[in-house]
Amino acid sequence: MRDHILGTLYGMALGDAMGMPSELLSRARIREIFGRIETFEDSPPENPAAIGLKKGEFTDDTAQALVILDSLMEHDYVPDKGIIAHNLLRWAVQTEAFEKNILGQSSKAALHAVAHGEDPEPYTVTAVTNGAAMRIAPIGCLFPCDDLEGLAAYVFRISEATHKTDVALGGAGMVAAAVSAALDGRSWEGIMDAAMDCYAMAARYGAQTYSASPKARLALALELARRHRADTEAFSLSVYEGIGTTTLMNEAVPTALAMAYYFKEPHACSLACANLGGDTDTIGAMAVAVCGAKAGAAVMDPALIAVLEQSNDVDFGRYADSLLAHRGRVHC
Template sequence: MGAMAGLALGDALGMPTQSMSAEQIRQYYDGPITKLMNAVPQQPIAPNMKAGAVTDDTEQAFVLAQRLIDDNGCIDNTRYAHDLLQWEAAMKAKGSLDLLGPSTKAALQKLTEGVSLEETGRFGTTNGGAMRATPVGIAFRPGQALADAAWRSCVVTHNTVQGIEATTLVAAAVSFAIEGERDFLHLAVEFVQKLPQRGNWSAKASVLARVQYFMNWAETDGCRLNDDEFAAVLQRDCGTSVESNESVAAAFAIAARFFDDPTHALCFAASVGGDTDTIAAITGAMLGAWHGMQGFDKTMLDQVLSQLAEDDHLDLVGTVTSLSALRDDSALNDANIV
């Protein structure tokens, strides 16, 4: 529950600031984000969205969760592609198509043009797979079945080394945290390091290497910096764009720095600039998997979960219950711990 709730809260905190610079965030929101905010008219992607609303990060995580549940843990990518196309149509109907990420947009367009599922995601290096990976981490204990499910969830839209590494890192971090492993961030890195590479080659930097570098920096030299200095290094040296080797690395670094203060972590992520909703969503999912729902500010969390149920008609409790049943399925997870 903490993982999915943390994802939604981070997404909602980052919604009004996504694709804005840190300077613009301070200008339009009178300083860094400290609470749920209405999006200003100048918001480039989600203008005027109301405080507490979630974006495609949360919605696509629920799409993947339902596919995992319906397919008993083994994703049918033909059906999953259909799910994503249906979701895209719903986004169009409510005028929110601009909330789609670039890799997902391109892949879904190729699907409509008849391109095979093996080819649609071959250029997807952005963070769309990682932002929706939390259900995989809930449904599978750490092991090969988790790695396979993370890979399958990427094939349609993010079938690259970077897309698959990013997705598997987030899913593994969530899963190790649920297992009660306090060192879940480092264990996720070690887990992915041991896996053979999957996906199409890209000349872009390694997600795994950059996650490891910036997380280690956050725990060593980064500790001596104040929050503004820490943010400046992330902005300058790590990057906070939709590319998975930037945003996922930033999320791991933020989670490491603010490990014991999840709400502060999400507010910081929402204020850092760039792909803030996804960085905060991933950070929230990972820290929520460890701390549980009680790790977050109750007033903010209650508002987001209320809107999730009433406005988006997403069943958090039912979804997590069904995913947890998959995790407990011995046929899926026997001898799966590594």
């Protein structure tokens, strides 16, 4: 189990770092700059979000996930909205995330309100972007897949500091449930079923929106995966054009889960996400976390892991040990 938890963490960082240089670039522009991304790359000067990052460095997706884990470890794994918001804000200030345009739209608005002593709820109850899902994968490690109701409640408590809508919470629940099912050894069909089952469980905690359902879009994306099972380029293009790769929750989450379902192997999935176009680092972080949870760290390329460890000052093993120690033992 520890190996698969570690695979989740490494997978999240791998997909994030591989997709970092192409973040928020179009599919065509990625080809013009890189030809095809085949390994870790520095961020190009025109990247609108990951300015100045070097090859192998992950972005705010993994950074925020680790801030949330630190917040949980600080409070015996009982989620506390105030602690999470305070620690996210401290990280944002330390990394100059506001000035560097690192934060997503919803998180930026909510944390800006917290920083100025204002109520963030007007922003959290309208948040439909993917910030809650991009950082949730490790939370799936805490729950066995037969407790999706408990996982959904926990996802809400983790996410409400910045995201509190049905679509944001439902999408985050889908990613966490996919990781949970992968750790439990479910088949890829079973992993997708768990993700779709968890959508309504998590969405009911949020404010109602008129957003398209990530669950419904995942069903469409899985049909595309089956239709193009022998043509990876056709599948990627069909997802890019038909499901979407923006920062909206109802595009990024179904696309990420479909990419994991289609490519399965962590390295292959990370490269496919990096070349996909759009919110490549976030889609990669979510997708490859699921692949890593299913595959385990032992089968991941040690050279890629070495680059991640050299480029980021993080002890992933310490987080894996903590998650393992609390798996099945957490509560809200």
